[in-house]
Amino acid sequence: MARRRDLADQQQRLSAATWSVLAERGLPGLTLRAVAERAGCTTGMVLHTFADKQALLVHARELLHRRTGRRADAAQATAADPVEALRAVLLQAASPTEEKREEARVWVGFLAAALADPVLADLHRDYNRRFVTRVRELVRAARPDWRPVQVTDTATSLVAVVEGLNALACLDPETYDERTQQTALDATLARLRAEP
Amino acid sequence: MARRRDLADQQQRLSAATWSVLAERGLPGLTLRAVAERAGCTTGMVLHTFADKQALLVHARELLHRRTGRRADAAQATAADPVEALRAVLLQAASPTEEKREEARVWVGFLAAALADPVLADLHRDYNRRFVTRVRELVRAARPDWRPVQVTDTATSLVAVVEGLNALACLDPETYDERTQQTALDATLARLRAEP
């Protein structure tokens, strides 16, 4: 035996660096050298922690999912009734804080990368479906009288609005500012309060 | 004087090849060599037609905008009343035909590329704002009684839904199939038929 390292910590730091580079330089700027520089180490250490670049990407994608999931959990927990929980979850997912816009840029980067990478595509599909499921459960709780199809359709609509706002606000935060995003979400949520 | 070439035709063929490569291989696969191979020529010819890679990208981005704009014009022209015109424009923008899904993939690719390229970012902003303006005018025509803020908010909501559906359907066409997209759009359009 010899030196022991904290593998999980290294993985987290490296995937955080991956994320940071992705948000700042975009997909073309995401290189092993850039990640190593951001993490304050060398490419050798990066490739001793992850087998190859794709493994690093996969881990960073999981990190993004865990982070958004945790924030959604927190938003969901603070609300009292189901409608407010739904609104809180969706608002934090689309809120135009700088942190969230960074997440949106990273999300777009992974989306584009997934178009040419089946592994990332599977991950992206899986994670997005989990978000749809989360929203669907909240919609069902808010409107237990609705038919399942109605619940699912509303959930996918809400997710589409949120992700659309995120993608568009990435490059045009003026047109899609905080008030506009909030208004768009509330207008979509208005269906929950109407009949039948 | 000597040989004369059809510059515009070459530009169009090359940007079409650019688009084709972008849709098939994604952003990382978009190289000058790939474009030249797809266009049936050499990289020398590509760089005699366009100054550099970015000029080619810009031209391909304009081509995408012209193509979507032309399809929107056609959809708008066939409809009789403003509400149907709006629905036709939005439906064709989100319709999950293979051709449209290809456009969506290219759109995502350019979106991701624009995150690190100020020139592409400006173009993207400009083109998206034109689409918002088009939708806004249609909303205003459909509901002349609404206040300008209400018109604008509805327009941005509709655009967000359309682009969100497009982005999500890129990687998960099963969850966001034709019926789901149509239902999501019609539900958002329902506010046009309601009061006030």
Add this chain to the structure above:
DNA sequence: GCGTTACCGTAACGTACGCTACGGTACGGG
């Protein structure tokens, strides 16, 4: 038909990439 000139294919340059092999280094076990 012939010279001139615009055009473009060929080849290669420099660079940066992902990745690997190797050697130094520091820590844990005896």
Add this chain to the structure above:
DNA sequence: CCCGTACCGTAGCGTACGTTACGGTAACGC
């Protein structure tokens, strides 16, 4: 205290990229 081993920095490999320089080639004016 020192041996052994896990760790990781260094250096460089092969490749593919964007870009450029140059020479061949085909068309137009005369």
